Amino acid sequence: xxxxxxxxxxxxxxxxxxxxxxxxxxxxxxxxxxxxxxxxxxxxxxxxxxxxxxxxxxxxxxxxxxxxxxxxx
Numbered sequence: 001x002x003x004x005x006x007x008x009x010x011x012x013x014x015x016x017x018x019x020x021x022x023x024x025x026x027x028x029x030x031x032x033x034x035x036x037x038x039x040x041x042x043x044x045x046x047x048x049x050x051x052x053x054x055x056x057x058x059x060x061x062x063x064x065x066x067x068x069x070x071x072x073x
Contacts, residue, residue: 004073011066018059025052 001009028049036042 004070007066007070007073011063011070014059014062014066018056018063021052021055021059025049025056028052 028045031045032042032049
């Protein structure tokens with residue numbers, strides 16, 4: 001596998017992960033907006049949302065890195 005194919009495959013993977021995290025985060029936000037009452041489930045959903053935001057930030061940095069690499073090829 002050439003470096004360009006590897007970069008394209010990795011970009012596709014990161015893009016799919018980004019879309020998945022956005023979907024999960026959107027569902028959690030909707031849940032919290034309508035159901036936040038301080039219960040254990042709401043607190044756990046808030047914690048999962050925090051980790052989703054961290055994942056989104058990580059995916060954004062990876063997308064930037066691999067897009068820059070793709071442009072240089």
